[in-house]
Amino acid sequence: MVEIERKFRVRSLAYREVAVSMQRIVQGFLNTDPERTVRVRIKEGNGYLTIKGKSSENGTTRYEWEREIPLKDAKKLMEICESGSIEKIRYAVPFGGHVFEIDEFQGKNAGLIVAEVELQHEGQAIERPEWLGEEVTGDSRYYNSQLNKQPYKTWKI
Numbered sequence: 001m002v003e004i005e006r007k008f009r010v011r012s013l014a015y016r017e018v019a020v021s022m023q024r025i026v027q028g029f030l031n032t033d034p035e036r037t038v039r040v041r042i043k044e045g046n047g048y049l050t051i052k053g054k055s056s057e058n059g060t061t062r063y064e065w066e067r068e069i070p071l072k073d074a075k076k077l078m079e080i081c082e083s084g085s086i087e088k089i090r091y092a093v094p095f096g097g098h099v100f101e102i103d104e105f106q107g108k109n110a111g112l113i114v115a116e117v118e119l120q121h122e123g124q125a126i127e128r129p130e131w132l133g134e135e136v137t138g139d140s141r142y143y144n145s146q147l148n149k150q151p152y153k154t155w156k157i
Helices: 014-018 071-079 144-149
Strands: 002-010 021-033 036-043 046-053 061-069 086-095 098-105 113-118 132-135
Touching (some): 014 086, 021 144
Antiparallel strands (some): 002 132, 046 061, 098 113
Protein backbone atom coordinates (compact mmCIF):
# COMPACT_ATOMS: atom_id res chain seq x y z
CA MET A 1 0.00 0.00 0.00
CA VAL A 2 1.16 3.52 -0.70
CA GLU A 3 0.85 6.07 2.09
CA ILE A 4 0.37 9.70 1.07
CA GLU A 5 0.40 12.18 3.93
CA ARG A 6 1.33 15.68 4.97
CA LYS A 7 2.73 16.58 8.38
CA PHE A 8 2.43 19.80 10.39
CA ARG A 9 3.47 21.30 13.71
CA VAL A 10 0.54 22.13 15.97
CA ARG A 11 0.28 25.57 17.55
CA SER A 12 -2.51 25.15 20.13
CA LEU A 13 -4.38 22.47 22.07
CA ALA A 14 -7.77 23.50 20.61
CA TYR A 15 -7.96 20.18 18.70
CA ARG A 16 -8.59 18.37 22.00
CA GLU A 17 -12.06 19.92 22.20
CA VAL A 18 -13.15 18.23 18.95
CA ALA A 19 -11.15 14.98 19.09
CA VAL A 20 -13.25 11.85 18.59
CA SER A 21 -10.69 9.42 20.03
CA MET A 22 -7.47 9.24 21.99
CA GLN A 23 -4.97 6.35 22.10
CA ARG A 24 -1.71 5.75 23.93
CA ILE A 25 0.98 4.42 21.59
CA VAL A 26 4.40 2.96 22.37
CA GLN A 27 6.67 1.96 19.53
CA GLY A 28 10.17 0.74 18.89
CA PHE A 29 12.24 0.23 15.77
CA LEU A 30 13.86 -2.95 14.53
CA ASN A 31 15.45 -1.01 11.65
CA THR A 32 15.77 2.72 11.00
CA ASP A 33 17.65 2.66 7.70
CA PRO A 34 16.36 5.53 5.50
CA GLU A 35 15.66 2.99 2.73
CA ARG A 36 13.32 0.97 5.01
CA THR A 37 12.01 1.37 8.52
CA VAL A 38 10.65 -1.58 10.50
CA ARG A 39 8.48 -0.56 13.44
CA VAL A 40 6.80 -2.46 16.28
CA ARG A 41 3.85 -0.67 17.84
CA ILE A 42 1.57 -1.34 20.79
CA LYS A 43 -1.67 0.61 21.01
CA GLU A 44 -4.81 -0.11 22.98
CA GLY A 45 -3.59 -3.60 23.89
CA ASN A 46 -2.89 -4.61 20.28
CA GLY A 47 0.43 -5.21 18.53
CA TYR A 48 1.41 -4.09 15.03
CA LEU A 49 4.38 -4.65 12.75
CA THR A 50 4.97 -1.99 10.09
CA ILE A 51 7.47 -1.71 7.26
CA LYS A 52 7.88 1.66 5.55
CA GLY A 53 9.90 2.31 2.42
CA LYS A 54 11.93 5.36 1.49
CA SER A 55 9.94 8.60 1.21
CA SER A 56 9.48 10.39 -2.09
CA GLU A 57 11.65 13.44 -2.71
CA ASN A 58 9.02 15.82 -1.27
CA GLY A 59 8.32 13.51 1.68
CA THR A 60 4.61 12.94 1.05
CA THR A 61 4.58 9.42 -0.37
CA ARG A 62 6.07 6.07 0.57
CA TYR A 63 5.29 2.39 0.66
CA GLU A 64 3.75 1.16 3.91
CA TRP A 65 2.87 -2.38 4.95
CA GLU A 66 1.25 -2.97 8.35
CA ARG A 67 -0.20 -6.05 10.02
CA GLU A 68 -1.71 -6.64 13.42
CA ILE A 69 0.30 -9.18 15.41
CA PRO A 70 -0.37 -10.84 18.77
CA LEU A 71 0.38 -8.54 21.71
CA LYS A 72 2.77 -11.09 23.23
CA ASP A 73 4.79 -11.09 19.98
CA ALA A 74 4.86 -7.29 19.89
CA LYS A 75 6.16 -7.19 23.46
CA LYS A 76 8.90 -9.72 22.60
CA LEU A 77 9.90 -7.76 19.49
CA MET A 78 10.08 -4.55 21.57
CA GLU A 79 12.79 -6.25 23.62
CA ILE A 80 15.07 -6.56 20.56
CA CYS A 81 14.39 -3.14 19.06
CA GLU A 82 17.07 -0.50 18.64
CA SER A 83 17.72 1.55 21.78
CA GLY A 84 14.91 3.83 22.89
CA SER A 85 11.23 4.03 22.12
CA ILE A 86 8.60 6.56 21.12
CA GLU A 87 5.71 7.26 23.47
CA LYS A 88 2.78 9.42 22.45
CA ILE A 89 -0.91 10.12 22.81
CA ARG A 90 -2.73 10.19 19.47
CA TYR A 91 -5.93 12.17 18.95
CA ALA A 92 -8.19 11.71 15.91
CA VAL A 93 -9.82 14.96 14.76
CA PRO A 94 -12.19 15.14 11.79
CA PHE A 95 -11.95 18.45 9.94
CA GLY A 96 -12.82 19.55 6.42
CA GLY A 97 -13.50 16.06 5.09
CA HIS A 98 -10.26 14.60 6.49
CA VAL A 99 -9.20 13.04 9.78
CA PHE A 100 -6.13 14.63 11.30
CA GLU A 101 -4.08 12.43 13.62
CA ILE A 102 -2.40 14.57 16.25
CA ASP A 103 0.47 13.08 18.21
CA GLU A 104 1.43 14.57 21.56
CA PHE A 105 4.86 13.12 22.20
CA GLN A 106 5.95 12.15 25.69
CA GLY A 107 9.22 11.21 27.38
CA LYS A 108 12.32 12.41 25.55
CA ASN A 109 10.13 14.05 22.87
CA ALA A 110 7.79 15.84 25.28
CA GLY A 111 6.72 19.26 24.04
CA LEU A 112 6.46 18.19 20.40
CA ILE A 113 2.96 18.01 18.89
CA VAL A 114 2.60 16.97 15.26
CA ALA A 115 -0.49 16.52 13.06
CA GLU A 116 -0.64 14.19 10.06
CA VAL A 117 -3.33 13.94 7.44
CA GLU A 118 -3.59 11.13 4.89
CA LEU A 119 -4.49 12.02 1.33
CA GLN A 120 -5.87 10.21 -1.73
CA HIS A 121 -3.24 11.83 -4.00
CA GLU A 122 -0.31 14.21 -3.57
CA GLY A 123 -2.08 17.26 -4.99
CA GLN A 124 -5.20 16.89 -2.85
CA ALA A 125 -6.17 20.13 -1.12
CA ILE A 126 -6.88 20.25 2.59
CA GLU A 127 -8.74 22.73 4.72
CA ARG A 128 -6.45 23.97 7.49
CA PRO A 129 -7.85 24.19 11.02
CA GLU A 130 -6.76 27.19 13.13
CA TRP A 131 -4.57 25.02 15.37
CA LEU A 132 -2.48 23.74 12.46
CA GLY A 133 0.97 25.34 12.29
CA GLU A 134 3.95 25.17 9.99
CA GLU A 135 4.16 22.31 7.50
CA VAL A 136 7.06 19.91 8.12
CA THR A 137 6.30 17.30 5.45
CA GLY A 138 9.60 15.88 4.24
CA ASP A 139 11.62 17.18 7.19
CA SER A 140 13.17 13.91 8.37
CA ARG A 141 13.70 15.26 11.90
CA TYR A 142 9.96 14.72 12.41
CA TYR A 143 9.96 11.06 11.37
CA ASN A 144 9.33 8.91 14.43
CA SER A 145 12.36 6.78 13.56
CA GLN A 146 14.56 9.88 13.69
CA LEU A 147 12.91 11.23 16.84
CA ASN A 148 13.98 7.98 18.45
CA LYS A 149 17.62 8.71 17.54
CA GLN A 150 17.57 12.51 17.91
CA PRO A 151 14.84 13.36 20.46
CA TYR A 152 13.05 16.69 20.32
CA LYS A 153 14.46 17.72 23.70
CA THR A 154 17.98 17.68 22.18
CA TRP A 155 17.12 20.00 19.27
CA LYS A 156 18.63 23.46 19.22
CA ILE A 157 15.59 25.57 18.37
